[in-house]
Amino acid sequence: MKKTGAQILCESLIKEGVEVIFGYPGGTVLPLYDTLPQYPQLRHILVRHEQCAAHAADSYARATGKAGVCLATSGPGATNLVTGIANACLDSSPIVAITGQVATPFIGKDAFQEIDITGITLPITKHNHLVLDVGELARVVKEAFYIAQAGKPGPVLIDIPRDVFQQEAEFVYPEKVDLPGYKPTLFGHPAQIKRAAEMTNGAVRPIIIAGRGVIISQAFAELRELAEKAQIPVITTLLGIGCFPETHVLSFGMLGMHGMAYANKAVDNADVIIAIGMRFDDRATGIVSAFAPRASVIHIDIDPAEIGKNVRVDVPIVGDVKNILEALNKQIVPRDHIDWFNQLDQWRQEHPAIEIRDSEGLLPQYVIRQIYEVTQGNAIIVTGVGQNQMWAAQFFFYDKPNGLISSGGLGTMGFELPGAVGAKVGRPDETVWCIAGDGGFQMTIQELATIVQENIDVKIAIINNGYLGMVRQWQELFYKRRYVHTQLSGPDFVKIAEAYGLPALRVKDKREVTSAIEKAMEHQGPFLIDFVVEPEENVFPIVPPGATLVQAIEMPKPEIVTPSS
Amino acid sequence: MATAEHILVALVEDKPGVLNRVSSLLRRRNFNIDSIAVGHTEQPNLSRMTFVVHGDDAKIEQVRKQLDKVIEVVKIVDITNNNPVARELALLKVKTTASTRSEIIQIVDIFRANIVDVSADSVIVEVTGDEEKVDSLLELLRGFGIKEMARTGRIALPRGSVAPLLVEEIRMPEQPSKPLSSEAESPPDW
Missing domain, CATH: 3.30.70.260 (ACT domain)
Incomplete structure (x- = not known):
C-alpha cells in the first residue's frame, strides 16, 4: 500500500526509535502536522521558538545518547533552528532537524517563506539533504539517523518540500545504509595502541585529559580502569565533566581558562598526556604554542581530523574511545607514581581550587554548592553560558555519569532553559536543575510556557547579578572596569514565572538558600528561584587571553587583618 | 615548516x-x-x-x-x-595582425600547441601541458596581446601501476559497534 511522504516520515522516525519531536508548525509542514495524530507514539512538544526545539533536541540527545529530533517550517522556522544546529555541531550532539520547504515547483523562485536552508546549514551540519522525490525519503531518513549517531556524532538536516509530504510512494524502510564515503573507524590501530601502552607504562608524570568523547562512547568503566590501574590523575575538559566521578581520589578537576590552577599546573608539568575524546579547544589549552611543553601526547579520538589539528601528537589513535581503552587497558602495567602524586598534592594545597570566600552577601558559588548539597549530587545540571556555567562546573561535584549538560563549543546563551526541557523529557526520572544567568535566561524565557503546558518538572535557578557577568568580568580585568553595555535590567522573574503559571521564589539572603532549594525539590512540577546574588563576583581562576595555562589569575587572597590594626 | x-x-x-x-x-x-x-x-x-x-x-x-x-x-x-603526471589545458585568444600571425603560428608549433580558431584579428590557441609549459607559452604570446584566457586547473594521475583511487568494490559501511539507542536508556554505573 502506498503512503504519503508525511506518513513515510513518521513511520521512519518510529523505526528509528524516536519517541519525542520538539517542533513548531507552519505552512509547509502542515501536511506533516495533519498526519501526526495518526502516530500517537510520537510525542510532539510544542516549543515557543524554533531555536529551542533544536536546543531541546540537542540536550535530549546528550542526556539519553539517542538522536534528538526537531521540526520547523520553512523560511523563518528553518533559520530559527540555525543557532541550535550550530550548537549541536560544535559539541558533537546527534540531532536530526527536519524542515519544511516550499513545494518543489516554487523552489528557487523566492517564494513565500522560502529559504535555502541546506545551503545555510552546510557548514554547521555533519550532513544535510533536500528531498526532491518521495521515493528517496525513507532512505534519506535512515541515512540521517545513521550519520547523526555514527562516528563523531553531529546534526543532520532533512529539508522536505510541502508537496513531497503529500506525494505517495511504497514505504520500504531500508535495512542498511549504503554510504561508500562514510565509514568511521571504530577500532584503534593495534600498533598505535601498543605504542601508547609503552609510553604510558614508562611515564613518570602522566595525566589523563578526558573529554566528552568518553561520555558519548559510554566508556566510563574503561576510563576508570585505566586511571586506577596505571594510577594516573584524571583531568577533564568542561564537556568532559561527568565522565569520571569528581569525588574520586584520582579526579583532578577541570583544565583550561577557568580550570583549577593545580590541574593546569599538572598539564604544564606532565611528561605524558593521554588525551581521550577531547579536541584541544583554545579554552582548554590556553596559548597553544606553550601548551604542555614537557609532554608527549597520546591522542585518542574518533575523528581523524582532530588529531594534530591544534596540538602536535606523538601517538595518534583513531577510533571509538571505549574500544580503544578496552584494548589499551590490557597492556597497562599497574604503577603507583608516588612522587608525582606527592607533587600534585603539594600543588593542590598551594592552589586550593575552588573555595567560597567568606561573605555575608549571597554568593553565586554558594548557591551552586547548596544545590549540590540538597540534591546530594543526584541531579542533571543544565547551564547557560558565562559565569553561571563556570560556577556550575566548579562548585557542583559531578559523581554520576553525564551529569552536566552545557553549551561548550558555541557558548550559546539561552541554551539553559530549552536544554533543561530536553534533558528532563529524555530522563524523566532524574532531577533536572537549570542554572541560568539573568542575561541568558531572557534569551529563551518564553520556554516557560512550554514547560507549563507540558508540565515539565525542571527546577530553575537564576543566578541574577544584574550583569552580563562574564563579559563584565572581562571588562573589569582587561578593559579597566569600563562596563560598556553589560549592566542589564531584567523583569521581576518571580512575577514572570507566576504569569506563566509556575511557582517561584526570590532569594536575597544567604540563610534562605537551602530552604528555597528544598522547597523547589519538594514541589511536584516546575519551580523557579530568582537568586539575587553579589553583582560583581568573579570567576576564578581565569587564564587571561593570550596567556599560558599556568599564568592564571587566581582568587585574590583576603588581606590579612592583624588584631592590633 | x-x-x-x-x-x-x-x-x-x-x-x-x-x-x-x-x-x-x-x-x-x-x-x-x-x-x-x-x-x-x-x-x-x-x-x-x-x-x-x-x-x-x-x-x-x-x-x-x-x-x-x-x-x-x-x-x-x-x-x-x-611522481604524478599533471596536466592542464588552456585556451588563449591572442590578438593578431597580418604581420604577427606567422610568428604566432611558429611559437605555437614549437610548443606543440594548436590553433583551433582563426578570425581577422585573433586566433585561439589550445595548449596542454604542465603549468610551466602553459606559463611559458603565455609569456611569449603576451607581447602580442591576450584578449581572453581560460585555464582548466590541473588534473593528475600517478605514474606506473599505482592506482590509489581504484575503488574495486564499494562496500557497506560497518554499523556502530553498539546500538546507540537501546543502551542509552539506563546509563551504566561507573
Missing part, C-alpha cells in the same frame, strides 16, 4: 551540491587552493576532483582529513609523492 605544493585527488559521489560542500569547507577552514578541477571518472556515479594546494605538511594533512569528512567524498589521497 616548509610549505610545498601538493596534489590531492578525490573520488566523490556524483550528487548535487558536492562541489558546493567541498568549496564551502575549503573557505571556512581558511585553506587556500591554487586550483580545483572536476570531471567524470571511469566509474559511473563517481567524479574525480583534483586539488592543488600549498602548505606545510600539517596544513595539507588537515585539508585532506577535513575533505575526507564530507560524506560524499569516497576517498582522497595525496599523490604528490607518486
Whole structure:
C-alpha cells in the first residue's frame, strides 16, 4: 500500500526509535502536522521558538545518547533552528532537524517563506539533504539517523518540500545504509595502541585529559580502569565533566581558562598526556604554542581530523574511545607514581581550587554548592553560558555519569532553559536543575510556557547579578572596569514565572538558600528561584587571553587583618 | 615548516551540491587552493576532483582529513609523492595582425600547441601541458596581446601501476559497534 511522504516520515522516525519531536508548525509542514495524530507514539512538544526545539533536541540527545529530533517550517522556522544546529555541531550532539520547504515547483523562485536552508546549514551540519522525490525519503531518513549517531556524532538536516509530504510512494524502510564515503573507524590501530601502552607504562608524570568523547562512547568503566590501574590523575575538559566521578581520589578537576590552577599546573608539568575524546579547544589549552611543553601526547579520538589539528601528537589513535581503552587497558602495567602524586598534592594545597570566600552577601558559588548539597549530587545540571556555567562546573561535584549538560563549543546563551526541557523529557526520572544567568535566561524565557503546558518538572535557578557577568568580568580585568553595555535590567522573574503559571521564589539572603532549594525539590512540577546574588563576583581562576595555562589569575587572597590594626 | 605544493585527488559521489560542500569547507577552514578541477571518472556515479594546494605538511594533512569528512567524498589521497603526471589545458585568444600571425603560428608549433580558431584579428590557441609549459607559452604570446584566457586547473594521475583511487568494490559501511539507542536508556554505573 502506498503512503504519503508525511506518513513515510513518521513511520521512519518510529523505526528509528524516536519517541519525542520538539517542533513548531507552519505552512509547509502542515501536511506533516495533519498526519501526526495518526502516530500517537510520537510525542510532539510544542516549543515557543524554533531555536529551542533544536536546543531541546540537542540536550535530549546528550542526556539519553539517542538522536534528538526537531521540526520547523520553512523560511523563518528553518533559520530559527540555525543557532541550535550550530550548537549541536560544535559539541558533537546527534540531532536530526527536519524542515519544511516550499513545494518543489516554487523552489528557487523566492517564494513565500522560502529559504535555502541546506545551503545555510552546510557548514554547521555533519550532513544535510533536500528531498526532491518521495521515493528517496525513507532512505534519506535512515541515512540521517545513521550519520547523526555514527562516528563523531553531529546534526543532520532533512529539508522536505510541502508537496513531497503529500506525494505517495511504497514505504520500504531500508535495512542498511549504503554510504561508500562514510565509514568511521571504530577500532584503534593495534600498533598505535601498543605504542601508547609503552609510553604510558614508562611515564613518570602522566595525566589523563578526558573529554566528552568518553561520555558519548559510554566508556566510563574503561576510563576508570585505566586511571586506577596505571594510577594516573584524571583531568577533564568542561564537556568532559561527568565522565569520571569528581569525588574520586584520582579526579583532578577541570583544565583550561577557568580550570583549577593545580590541574593546569599538572598539564604544564606532565611528561605524558593521554588525551581521550577531547579536541584541544583554545579554552582548554590556553596559548597553544606553550601548551604542555614537557609532554608527549597520546591522542585518542574518533575523528581523524582532530588529531594534530591544534596540538602536535606523538601517538595518534583513531577510533571509538571505549574500544580503544578496552584494548589499551590490557597492556597497562599497574604503577603507583608516588612522587608525582606527592607533587600534585603539594600543588593542590598551594592552589586550593575552588573555595567560597567568606561573605555575608549571597554568593553565586554558594548557591551552586547548596544545590549540590540538597540534591546530594543526584541531579542533571543544565547551564547557560558565562559565569553561571563556570560556577556550575566548579562548585557542583559531578559523581554520576553525564551529569552536566552545557553549551561548550558555541557558548550559546539561552541554551539553559530549552536544554533543561530536553534533558528532563529524555530522563524523566532524574532531577533536572537549570542554572541560568539573568542575561541568558531572557534569551529563551518564553520556554516557560512550554514547560507549563507540558508540565515539565525542571527546577530553575537564576543566578541574577544584574550583569552580563562574564563579559563584565572581562571588562573589569582587561578593559579597566569600563562596563560598556553589560549592566542589564531584567523583569521581576518571580512575577514572570507566576504569569506563566509556575511557582517561584526570590532569594536575597544567604540563610534562605537551602530552604528555597528544598522547597523547589519538594514541589511536584516546575519551580523557579530568582537568586539575587553579589553583582560583581568573579570567576576564578581565569587564564587571561593570550596567556599560558599556568599564568592564571587566581582568587585574590583576603588581606590579612592583624588584631592590633 | 616548509610549505610545498601538493596534489590531492578525490573520488566523490556524483550528487548535487558536492562541489558546493567541498568549496564551502575549503573557505571556512581558511585553506587556500591554487586550483580545483572536476570531471567524470571511469566509474559511473563517481567524479574525480583534483586539488592543488600549498602548505606545510600539517596544513595539507588537515585539508585532506577535513575533505575526507564530507560524506560524499569516497576517498582522497595525496599523490604528490607518486611522481604524478599533471596536466592542464588552456585556451588563449591572442590578438593578431597580418604581420604577427606567422610568428604566432611558429611559437605555437614549437610548443606543440594548436590553433583551433582563426578570425581577422585573433586566433585561439589550445595548449596542454604542465603549468610551466602553459606559463611559458603565455609569456611569449603576451607581447602580442591576450584578449581572453581560460585555464582548466590541473588534473593528475600517478605514474606506473599505482592506482590509489581504484575503488574495486564499494562496500557497506560497518554499523556502530553498539546500538546507540537501546543502551542509552539506563546509563551504566561507573
